[in-house]
Amino acid sequence: MTRQFDFLVIGSGIAGISFALKASRHGTVALLSKSSLDDTNTSYAQGGIAAVTYSPDSFEKHIADTIVAGDGHCDVAVVEKVITEAPQQIEELLNWGIDFDRDGDGKFDLHREGGHSEHRILHHKDNTGYEIQEALIRKLRTIPNIEIFENTFAIEIITQHHMGEVVTMHTPNIECYGAYVLDQRTNHIHTYLSKVTLLATGGIGGVYATTTNPDVATGDGIAMVHRARGVIKDMEFVQFHPTAFYNPGERPTFLITEAIRGYGAILRGQDGREFMQKYDDRGSLAPRDIVARAIDNEMKIKGHDFVYLDVTHKDAEETKDHFPNIYKKCLEHGIDITKDFIPVSPTQHYVCGGIVVDMNARTSINRLYAAGECSCTGLHGANRLASNSLIEAIVYADVAAKDAAKHIRDYSWNTQIPAWDDEGTKLPEEMVLITQSFREVEQIMSSYVGIVRSNLRLQRAMRRLEILFKETEDLFDRSVVSRELCELRNVISVAYLIIKHALRRKESRGLHYTVDYPKRANGSESNLSV
Numbered sequence: 001m002t003r004q005f006d007f008l009v010i011g012s013g014i015a016g017i018s019f020a021l022k023a024s025r026h027g028t029v030a031l032l033s034k035s036s037l038d039d040t041n042t043s044y045a046q047g048g049i050a051a052v053t054y055s056p057d058s059f060e061k062h063i064a065d066t067i068v069a070g071d072g073h074c075d076v077a078v079v080e081k082v083i084t085e086a087p088q089q090i091e092e093l094l095n096w097g098i099d100f101d102r103d104g105d106g107k108f109d110l111h112r113e114g115g116h117s118e119h120r121i122l123h124h125k126d127n128t129g130y131e132i133q134e135a136l137i138r139k140l141r142t143i144p145n146i147e148i149f150e151n152t153f154a155i156e157i158i159t160q161h162h163m164g165e166v167v168t169m170h171t172p173n174i175e176c177y178g179a180y181v182l183d184q185r186t187n188h189i190h191t192y193l194s195k196v197t198l199l200a201t202g203g204i205g206g207v208y209a210t211t212t213n214p215d216v217a218t219g220d221g222i223a224m225v226h227r228a229r230g231v232i233k234d235m236e237f238v239q240f241h242p243t244a245f246y247n248p249g250e251r252p253t254f255l256i257t258e259a260i261r262g263y264g265a266i267l268r269g270q271d272g273r274e275f276m277q278k279y280d281d282r283g284s285l286a287p288r289d290i291v292a293r294a295i296d297n298e299m300k301i302k303g304h305d306f307v308y309l310d311v312t313h314k315d316a317e318e319t320k321d322h323f324p325n326i327y328k329k330c331l332e333h334g335i336d337i338t339k340d341f342i343p344v345s346p347t348q349h350y351v352c353g354g355i356v357v358d359m360n361a362r363t364s365i366n367r368l369y370a371a372g373e374c375s376c377t378g379l380h381g382a383n384r385l386a387s388n389s390l391i392e393a394i395v396y397a398d399v400a401a402k403d404a405a406k407h408i409r410d411y412s413w414n415t416q417i418p419a420w421d422d423e424g425t426k427l428p429e430e431m432v433l434i435t436q437s438f439r440e441v442e443q444i445m446s447s448y449v450g451i452v453r454s455n456l457r458l459q460r461a462m463r464r465l466e467i468l469f470k471e472t473e474d475l476f477d478r479s480v481v482s483r484e485l486c487e488l489r490n491v492i493s494v495a496y497l498i499i500k501h502a503l504r505r506k507e508s509r510g511l512h513y514t515v516d517y518p519k520r521a522n523g524s525e526s527n528l529s530v
């Protein structure tokens with residue numbers, strides 16, 4: 001079956017839905033989610049959304065903090081754009097019914113997180129993302145010309161390649177005509193034709209053995225663009241959150257928000273001693289790359305699997321009021337955070353790199369836009385400042401919608417697109433092969449491509465991955481398509497890109513730390529030499 005829409009949106013997180021709401025003023029929209037609408041990284045966001053709200057905060061300070069955290073790798077024009085446009089986008093969220101906590105005087109109660117010089121994080125208790133996701137879904141359901149497709153998996157974006165042309169990364173004017181999409185309820189593959197497509201497919205947590213991301217985060221958009229010969233960059237900058245709740249086997253790992261350190265929580269070793277001052281004057285509130293590496297180092301030196309986060313010195317009632325979900329979750333594991341230390345360890349959390357977009361969210365492929373975590377705008381540089389992700393997603397969804405609206409009349413549907421070709425794919429794939437290969441990718445990446453890297457480890461990871469790549473491509477060519485098999489292909493592509501970009505970077509910068517090049521390329525000491 002072929003369907004036609006003006007706008008095709010792949011992803012139902014903050015980037016996808018906010019784009020869809022705006023694009024729907026200019027045409028018909030299909031919004032796809034491979035799982036349920038609320039199964040997104042967005043739903044899990046805890047700390048909040050960074051924006052300048054009151055003095056003494058200022059755009060200049062937020063810009064400076066973002067650039068310092070990004071370790072000299074941010075695109076300054078993008079930083080200025082996102083931060084100055086943030087307050088207007090916060091207004092938009094408020095208009096859509098999103099509720100941020102306020103103090104007794106009705107002013108926003110602003111949190112502070114690592115790397116921020118001011119309190120500037122708007123939040124809804126410690127489940128900001130859930131509040132945003134639910135409000136966006138409520139709004140979405142009121143718009144008649146948005147058609148929602150849940151449990152609908154985008155397999156490939158459609159380009160000239162699918163019309164028999166040879167497409168390479170040097171092909172000028174690669175065009176996106178829509179996507180091939182698997183309806184997971186019927187197992188049929190449909191053609192969705194669009195004039196404009198937005199990728200808003202989120203993160204890559206599925207590549208690692210432990211992650212704060214839900215299972216949907218398998219880097220599909222990045223992998224699809226890579227296969228379509230679009231431009232991807234900065235994949236070596238994988239962010240590990242310093243303080244995930246230590247509970248082996250739990251997936252996704254439960255996050256202990258950085259806002260709790262902004263509130264006063266202190267990192268301690270298992271001996272109860274503070275250690276962060278050894279690494280950075282900002283102590284427990286240093287940027288994330290530094291804190292994660294410091295914890296990793298402490299754990300390696302002592303042979304421990306976790307360190308502690310201590311919030312016991314704060315007022316118990318206030319702690320429970322600010323962090324009700326963390327309090328409840330820890331209590332379920334026998335830890336009363338008002339009395340006991342919380343065991344934490346670093347866990348994969350975010351990817352700063354992704355599909356390269358310009359200041360209008362346009363990718364290197366015509367008629368294809370990207371926003372949110374799957375994109376690389378240049379805002380985060382080599383290390384994302386906490387709570388700058390939700391704001392980036394909504395600012396870029398906005399510019400994408402504006403730019404797409406300007407051009408939508410110039411495009412028409414390409415009705416020559418053939419149906420998905422499943423000629424010769426008769427074997428139902430063996431699930432055990434897929435799940436085992438998935439585990440192998442996770443193990444390779446967590447063992448060799450983690451917080452501290454080396455050439456030797458990266459090269460070994462690449463060799464192991466090549467075997468999995470060949471086996472999986474062979475399986476894909478012979479098997480009936482399934483979501484699981486497609487996701488496996490995608491995590492392999494994403495893992496390949498991370499390793500390739502990491503091998504290319506002959507320095508330590510931001511989230512990429514390698515023992516072979518412990519300094520920055522200009523010879524200066526990297527943020528933390530361990």
Ligand code: FAD
Binds near residue numbers: 012015042201202
């Ligand atoms: P997502 O919200 O992840 O949505 C991705 C969507 O794409 C989903 O609907 C999924 O089904 C769909 N999709 C993916 N592939 C396909 C496919 N092949 N076919 C169809 N659909 C597909 N950031 C902050 O700024 N502040 C925070 O406090 C914060 N806390 C966080 C806490 C946690 C635990 C986590 C995991 C992240 C946190 N982040 C935070 C990061 C932030 O939540 C994400 O970067 C952001 O929500 C990503 O939004 P998105 O719209 O790009 O993607």
Ligand code: SIN
Binds near residue numbers: 045256258259388
């Ligand atoms: C957190 O609440 O610590 C996560 C914030 C973020 O990832 O931006």
